[in-house]
Each structure stands twice: as C-alpha cells, then as structure tokens.
Amino acid sequence: MSGVVGNLSPKQASALEQFREQVSDLLPQLPAQSDHFLLRWLRARNFNLQKSEAMLRKHMDFRKQLYVDKIITEWRPPEVLEKYLSGAMCGYDREGSPVWYDIIGPMDPKGLFLSAAKQDFIKSKIRDCEILQKECDLQSQRLGKNIESITMVFDVEGLGLKHIWKPAIDTFSEILQMFEENYPERLKRLFVIKAPKLFPAAYNLVKHFLCENTQQKIFILGANWQEVLQQYIAPEDLPAIYGGKLTDPDGDPRCRTLLHFVATVPKSYYVRDQVQLNYEQTEMVNRGSSLQMEYEILAPGCILRWQFASEGADIGFGVFLKSNKGQWQKASQMTEVVHSQRYNSHLVPEEASLTCQQPGVYVLRFDNTYSLLKSKRIQFTVDVLLPGQLQSPKAGGSIQSESVNGLGRDEPRNQIVVDQTASAQMA
Template structure:
C-alpha cells in the first residue's frame, strides 16, 4: 500500500496543520497583537474617512468640491486657534478658513498667543491699507483724474523735453492700444460712460494733442465694440485712429523706430534696466540735463512736484 496521500487528503492535512498552528497557545499572544493592530487600523481608517467626508460635505456648498485631508494635530491646533480668535472677535467671515489660520500658526511655530498677535496685526494692516477693497473696480472720476494727470505730465514735461531732444516743437503723441480679448460683453455701462467723459475732457481742454492711435489685436468682437463706440467719438479724432488685427507689426515700424518700440509689439526695446517696457517711463524727459534746457524749466520742476503729490488719486 502506497504511503502517498491523494491530493484531496493533502489539502485537508494542510488546512488542519494551519488551524493547529493558529490555535497553538505559544502563538496566542502574537494573534492577539495582530487582532489589536487590525482593529486600530480600522478605527484609524474610519476616522480619516469621517474627517475627509466632513470636509468634503462642507465644500459641497461652494463652487467646486475639493477633497481635503487634515493632519490630526494640525486640525486640533487650528480648532483651538479659531476658538481663541472668536473669543476676541478677531475672525471675520471671509478669513474663517482652515488653511489661512494654519499658515499663521505655522509662521509662529504653533504658538497660539503669538499667532493671535500676528493675526490681529494683519487685520489692522488690511484696514489701514485698504487691502479688502483694493481689487474693486475704481470709479469713473478716478479714471478721469488719472487721464488728466497724464495729459499734464505730457504738456509740462514730456513734450518740452522731446522738443529739445528733436530740436523742433512737439506737442502731439502716438498711442498704441492693445485690445486683445475684448468683445461686446466688455462694453458695460461704466465703460461707455468713461469713454464719453474722457472724450469731452480731451476735446474741450487738450485739443489736438493726439497725432495718431493704433488699435491692435482687434478681433471680430472688438470690431463690434468699435461700431458702437465710433459714433460717440469726435470725427476728427476717429480719422487719426487705425484699427489693426494681429498683423500690425509692419505698420507700427513704419512710423516708430524699432529701438523705441517694445519687443512685444515687434520692436527691439526691452527696457531691461527698468524691469520691462510696461514698467518703464523711458524718454528724453528722464535726462535732467536736458530738462534744464527747456524754455520753462522752473515750471517743470513745480509741476513735477504737484503731480507727484497726486499720484495716489
């Protein structure tokens, strides 16, 4: 008789041995530890899931649903910090945000008292600086004042300096207006009102100061705007305006030297020292020696100080 077990018997023996091994008293302690670890793992998993779901439900009321996972210690610290802020009436609704509070805690090494002082100083600074309203659209009056300020700078400083540099009288300017992305939806009531007011101010008080204007990157959307705006403008003004599409570079270089035209408009000027052409006020009026040669140098000095005082308007 063969001692070889059939496959089914072998499987049964293997199962019996496994059962005996697991039931062995010597392994009881190890089995108990494993059971505790499994239970702890399950509890931890359920807690993380609960916390994740709680945050997820809170965000369901917003525009997008962001699944956010908070570290337990961070969550406790933020909760304590939040309560401290509420007690001292230092928690405006717009700043009742977990991550904002966490940033301040991290900045002060999770010292709640120091973080609260930092937080209170932040709120005071925002109030004094006007940070809460800095992103609001300004009003027409401030836009018009800025426009007038630029005209005054040109009349008192820029035109005289350019006249000396070119050795001929200069009292007009060339303007480039990039309208990429504008469409009919951009033509809101305040925009139309601004155009009307500035048009009247320019025509009544600063006549014949525009030599030419190039409106570039004008797509189909802007051309619809132009059809609405053009009748509002003075016919003499519109005759000086050229509306161009995306292939405008050649036209600009016909009237503006490439060294004076910003690189992003097809020229070679970068104003690298000034941080780029958009930040630069490049021109002969920056030459103090040249300014002294202008016919009304003393007036220029007084006007410059006056304009500087109004920069905040």
C-alpha cells in the first residue's frame, strides 16, 4: 500500500490512529491536523512510530526557534537576495501541483555570500517552503483533492567552479538537510535539465544529505528534456523557453515576470566593504573547542546584543541559559535559547540581540568543536541593555555592575570559559 489516504493497509491505518494519539498534545500547534499531514511524517520514517514522533516534535522546535509561523508575514529577505537569488514558482504540473524553477547558471554565489548572512539564505528557503505549502493548500481547495507535493525543475546550464565554492556548498547542504528534516514528502519529482559535465561532481558533494527516497525522485534528463517536461507540465503552464507556450504579456519566452534570471551581484552590496566595526574583544577558539561568555541577568526584559566576526572560516554560535550558576556546563546540560548554528561570519559580520525573558546566567557560546584542524580567531562586542535603556554600556572585562542589572553588584558581569575538550566528548 502507498501509505496515503485511501490506500492504507490495516497496519498503516492502525499506525496513523496511534500516531495521532501520541502527538495529541501537538495537534493545536501543527500547521495542519489532517490525516494527509500526519501520514507524511509516518511515510518519511517508514511508519516507525517512535522515529516519526521524534521527527515531528523536532520540527515543532524548529518552527518555534525560527518563528516559522510568521516568516511569510513578518520577515522579508534582504534586497540582495530578492534580486539575485535564483528560485521562483511558475504554473502547475498536469496533476495540479505547483512547479518550482531554480536557474543555477547565472547565479553569483560568492557575491551573494559577501552580501548577506548565511542565516538569511536559509530563512529565505524556509520562507519559500512555507509559501509553497500554502499554495498546495490553496490548490487542494480549488481542485477538491489533496495536493501536498511539488514538482521542481533545476536548470543547471552554465554550472561552473564558482558554484562549488565551499561556503556555497556548505549552505546548500544545510538547506537540503533542513528540507529533508522539516518538509518530508513535499517533493514529488525533480528534473535536472541541461546538465554540464561538472554536474555529477557537484551532485556528489550534496547527494549524501538526501535520503534514498528523495534521491529516487531526482531525474537527470538528457537531450529530450523538453519532451519529458511536456509529459508532466501542460504547454500552457510551461514557459516557452522550456518548450511550452507560456510567455510574458509582452511575448518574452523567459517569463521574466514569473521566473528569476539572476545576474552578477554588484559590489555595492558587499557587506564588508560597507561595515567597519571596532570590536572590543578578541579571542582564539582552539580547534575542537568552544568558548563561553557568561552574563548574569537579574531582571527580566534586559537585552543582550552581540556583534562578531571570525577570520578565515565560519564559527558556531548559540545562546544558552545555565541551570547551575558558577559551574561550567556542556551545551547539552543547558537550555538552548538561541539555536546554535554555524555562521559565515568570516564573510559577513553577524549582529543580533535577545530579550531575556527570565533572570539567570546567559551563556554566549562560540563553537569550534566541529573543526579538528583549524583554530578560529574571533572579534566581538557584547552589549547589555536594561529594560527601556537607550544607551548601551559595553560588556567586557571591566564592565560595571550597574550597566547590567542596575542593582549595584560589584563583581564583574561576564566570565570567559574556554573548553578544550575534544569534539568527540562535546555535546
């Protein structure tokens, strides 16, 4: 049996009923509560109830940490990504599913990564996934049948060495992993067209991030690619440049009002050429190690604000809340407040803030445990703002107590803790 509504074996139907009961506490928070939605998580884990539940619960944490429910209405990608990042929806396949096109060749990965933070790339793709999910829901209403997956077309003509630049490949790999873990069974099929000789090498760099089921949905087409696309996409929905009849109102076969044919990013967008920051502290995070900055917050509503840059390579960063004051703790022993992830801060300086909802010792943790060969030099400034405070005192070795909590404590407010435990022993 296929494991979809209307085609379930007795065992699968029983698993669905049990799965709904096991995640009943999550149901009010889920993007959807239908059997169609729940079955996607079951199919993604071959109807293993324990693994499916763990996957769905992890997805809900993902949605909370990245404010996914508001990403369409309250977040907009930086201008450079809107103008120069490939990817757009255009029409529907013959079964009514949205079709998404990525036009890779003209894209300028290095220019993009020198102009926007890696996290903005990832959020932009999450936003695309959410938009496509809503479009599937709308199509389901229009057609009176369940539409839950998309067809993708990857035009890789012009793929070159610039596209397999390491920061770009690393970020694309993270996006693939994010898609696999949080949007299961959303891909119906993916067509790769006009693949050059370099494509197999590029595909092998990211292939291992895709599960076997996803790999089976990828079709690398040959010279007859137009004929194959027309089998799955009706001519009136297929852009003329790809063998169909769809054009812009002015007759442009590229459908530029719908598709995004990108170009080289102007250097005026490069962040490091525009931002000159004077950081207050510099530290070395050794290979296989982490560095922790501790800030005691005694009143709710205080704001932690940070800026940092690394030299030569990326660095992991996250914010945690300690349960035991005065005692060093592993990341796994603390509460993660700001999701720990790797930042391309050697390309684009990172700046963000956190409103502390509860008192406690907050730990800003620079993570280099994943790098067993390379130490990282980081520069950073941390500000602590009182509720309603307009001017921000600087955090550092000489920070004054009243600038952090306003309660007249005399001891220093931040403490650097360097852990040189090998990454195999780290959480």
